[in-house]
Amino acid sequence: MNDDYLWDRSGEPDAEVARLESLLERYRHDDKRTAAVPTAGEDAGGPRRRRIWPFLAAAAALVLVVGGALLAYRFLWKSGEAWPVTIVSGTTTRTTRLGVGDELRTDAHTRAIVQIARVGEVEIGPGSSVRLITTTSRRHILRLDRGTLVARTWAPPFTFAVDTPSGLASDIGCAFTLHHADDLGQLHVTSGWVDFDGRDRSSLIPAGAVTELRNGNPGSPHYADAPPALRAALHAYDFEHGPLEPILASVRRRDALTLLHLLERVAPEKRGLVFDTLARLAPPPREVTRAGIINGELEMVDAWRHSLGLGGYKKWWLYWRDAL
Amino acid sequence: MTADALDDTPLVRASRDGDRSAFGRLYTRYSRMVHAIVLARVPPAEADDLVQDVFLSAMRDLHALRDERAFGGWLATIARNRANGWHRSSIELVELTETSHDARQQEEEEARRALAAIRSLSAAYRETLMMRLVEGMTGPEIAARTGLTPDSVRVNLHRGMKLLREALEGGTR
Numbered sequence: 001m002n003d004d005y006l007w008d009r010s011g012e013p014d015a016e017v018a019r020l021e022s023l024l025e026r027y028r029h030d031d032k033r034t035a036a037v038p039t040a041g042e043d044a045g046g047p048r049r050r051r052i053w054p055f056l057a058a059a060a061a062l063v064l065v066v067g068g069a070l071l072a073y074r075f076l077w078k079s080g081e082a083w084p085v086t087i088v089s090g091t092t093t094r095t096t097r098l099g100v101g102d103e104l105r106t107d108a109h110t111r112a113i114v115q116i117a118r119v120g121e122v123e124i125g126p127g128s129s130v131r132l133i134t135t136t137s138r139r140h141i142l143r144l145d146r147g148t149l150v151a152r153t154w155a156p157p158f159t160f161a162v163d164t165p166s167g168l169a170s171d172i173g174c175a176f177t178l179h180h181a182d183d184l185g186q187l188h189v190t191s192g193w194v195d196f197d198g199r200d201r202s203s204l205i206p207a208g209a210v211t212e213l214r215n216g217n218p219g220s221p222h223y224a225d226a227p228p229a230l231r232a233a234l235h236a237y238d239f240e241h242g243p244l245e246p247i248l249a250s251v252r253r254r255d256a257l258t259l260l261h262l263l264e265r266v267a268p269e270k271r272g273l274v275f276d277t278l279a280r281l282a283p284p285p286r287e288v289t290r291a292g293i294i295n296g297e298l299e300m301v302d303a304w305r306h307s308l309g310l311g312g313y314k315k316w317w318l319y320w321r322d323a324l
Numbered sequence: 325m326t327a328d329a330l331d332d333t334p335l336v337r338a339s340r341d342g343d344r345s346a347f348g349r350l351y352t353r354y355s356r357m358v359h360a361i362v363l364a365r366v367p368p369a370e371a372d373d374l375v376q377d378v379f380l381s382a383m384r385d386l387h388a389l390r391d392e393r394a395f396g397g398w399l400a401t402i403a404r405n406r407a408n409g410w411h412r413s414s415i416e417l418v419e420l421t422e423t424s425h426d427a428r429q430q431e432e433e434e435a436r437r438a439l440a441a442i443r444s445l446s447a448a449y450r451e452t453l454m455m456r457l458v459e460g461m462t463g464p465e466i467a468a469r470t471g472l473t474p475d476s477v478r479v480n481l482h483r484g485m486k487l488l489r490e491a492l493e494g495g496t497r
Contacts, residue, residue, distance in 0.1 A: 006481055008462040016489070017457070023435040024458045027368045029359035029375065157464055157474065195474065202475055298476050306393075306471070 008158070010138040075155065077117040079136040086113040103131045106147070116140055116160055120153030120171075133163060141168075148179045158195070166213035167198035174207070185213035188224065203261060206310050214239050220265070222258045230255060244270055248277045256282040260305050263293060271296070282308055336392040339383070351379055354396065356461060357469040358403045360454035364443060365407035374410060378403045397471045404447075441491040442484075449484030456481055 004011035005018075082097035089110045098104055098114060104124065106112055112124040117140055124130055128147020134140065142149075143163045152175040153160045161170040164180045174192025179185055187196060188210045196203045198217035205211055205221045212219035212235060219238035222230065230250040236242025244266060251259060259278040266274055271294045278284075285307045288300045332353075338346035358378050363371045381402055389398050442453050455461045455469075463481060467474045 003482070006456070006463075006485060007478060008464060017485070020438055020457045020488075021460065023431065023438050025460065026432075026435060027363060027371075027439060027458050029356050029459060030372060204473065204475060299472065302471065302473050302476065303397075305473075 004139065008138075010136075075119060075137055075159070077135060077137045077140075081117075081135065083117060083132065083135065084115045087111075088113065098132050100132050100135060103129060105129045114142075116142075116151070116153060119155035119159055120151065122149050122151040124149050144178060144180055146181055148177065150177045151175065152191075164213065166216055167196055167218060170195045170197070180213065183215060187211050187213060187218070201265060206257065209257060212238065220258050220261050223254055226255060226258075227252070230258075234258070244273065248273065251277065251281065253281045256308055257310065260301060260308070263301050263304075264298065268294065268296065278304075331393070332395040333392040336386065336389065336395050340386050347379075347383055350395070354399055354469060355379070356459040357396070357455060357466075358399060360459045360461075361400055361403040361451050362407045363439075363458060364447070364450040364454045365404075366410050368439070370410065374406055375403075378406050381406065394471070396469050400470060438488075438492065441488055444491055445484060445487050448480050449487060452477060452480035453484045453488060 005014040080100050082099040082102070085096045085098050085104065087094050087096060087106075087110060104112060104114070106124055106126055106128050108126050111126055114122045114124060114130075116122055117135055117137075119140070122142065125148035128149065129145040130147070130149065131143040131145065132141075133143050138159065140160045141163055142161075145165070149162065151160070151162065151171065153171050155171070157172040158170045161168050162178055163169075164178065164185060165183055166180065166185050169176070169178055169187055172193040172195055174194055175190045176194050177188045177190065179187075187194060187205065189205045189207050191207050193207070194205045196205060196211065196213075196218045198213075199215075200217055203211055203218040203221050205218075208223055209221045210224050211221045217238075220234050222234055226234075227250055230247065230252075233242065233246035233250055237244060237247055244262070247258070247262070256278055259274055259281070262274050263271060263278070272290060275284075275290050275293045279290075282304075284300075284304050288304050292300045332350065335346045335350050335353075339350060355375060359371055359375050362374045362378065366374060378399070382399055385402075389395065439458075442450050442457070444450075445453070451470075452466060455466045456463070461469070463477050464474060466472070467477045470477070472480075
């Protein structure tokens with residue numbers, strides 16, 4: 001099955017999904033049946049308001065057209081077209097291009113600035129190796145085999161991703177630093193959010209948080225200023241089958257983010273323990289219950305995450321500074 | 325609910341103050357989600373009317389919504405309750421199909437079977453699949469409207485498709 005097509009209709013249409021869409025569209029909601037619901041046309045407005053309405057509408061239309069054209073140009077990219085690259089070695093620079101399948105290696109004294117089509121930029125650090133996997137208007141994937149890269153994009157979620165030996169880091173309108181060597185790595189998000197899909201588990205990491213990468217999986221996200229005791233306990237739990245209790249003993253209120261991730265990962269019999277600790281740090285909203293959390297109801301975890309005010313990963317456009 | 329829903333706060337506040345165009349925009353934003361939730365529970369012929377009921381109910385009870393940011397989840401709950409209530413007060417007519425070799429009728433029959441197969445799944449999967457396959461919403465759009473995380477939507481879509489395929493294959497054996 002073509003996962004991209006099922007997710008957002010990008011890529012090659014999946015035959016089975018497309019067939020079901022075609023069959024089932026006859027049941028689609030008919031927007032014309034809106035008589036019972038108030039619409040913009042029914043909004044009462046005085047005569048003066050009606051006179052200025054055409055001008056406001058024309059101005060809004062102009063802004064939309066110009067803004068839309070600029071956005072369309074930003075996101076449009078011919079499939080497979082090579083990315084511009086600037087190689088920086090000491091004080092000298094040279095330009096080249098990175099095509100699909102091409103490998104770019106930097107030595108200990110060289111770095112490279114790579115344009116991610118028109119949606120952002122990635123700086124490849126010294127001693128790194130990357131390959132361009134795919135590039136289309138809707139999806140750009142770079143592979144980091146080893147080394148360090150700093151990415152900064154401004155695009156709809158999941159437009160840009162970096163494949164690593166530990167999994168896939170998908171940008172959600174953000175900036176992040178990714179380091180990988182052998183099967184060890186670290187992801188540090190500096191703006192927006194990153195979704196990291198490992199072999200067995202996924203993490204959604206907000207700005208300010210880091211996660212270890214090891215054995216094909218991400219560890220539990222935690223803030224970069226987490227106490228050493230917490231970082232050590234997380235490392236032991238995530239990668240060495242260590243106990244949960246040292247984590248619970250060393251979390252601060254700010255580490256609610258980490259406990260939320262753990263709620264989805266700990267064994268069911270341990271969820272109550274995590275719930276109690278998290279509830280002391282950040283009381284759950286009304287709709288979240290201990291029984292529901294123990295029962296594994298992910299919507300409750302989402303509600304709790306929402307109540308923490310971690311920022312909006314769906315409002316990717318708010319991180320417009322990453323486009324500059 | 326979710327890590328962050330679409331920012332409906334200004335529209336919800338304006339609707340509470342009697343701005344009907346604001347409520348119209350909420351309708352435009354959420355009608356497909358509501359239709360999918362309703363269609364997951366009632367026959368297609370009833371779904372459109374029930375969608376109207378859900379929005380009228382929401383308009384009437386909007387003052388009871390305490391957190392404007394949770395509008396999507398709140399509306400989804402109303403839709404589920406109304407659709408479940410429809411079942412309690414109605415006897416669902418079984419749609420009989422005539423045996424025919426006409427291609428169009430065969431396709432209609434296939435569509436009915438696909439719809440029934442989706443409706444046989446658990447709520448999380450059938451609602452997400454209705455939004456994706458019937459309403460044509462994308463995964464990110466479903467997450468934005470329902471307030472679920474993209475991860476949850478992705479899981480629902482993949483597991484739901486797997487179960488749907490099994491249900492359809494089981495039905496053809």
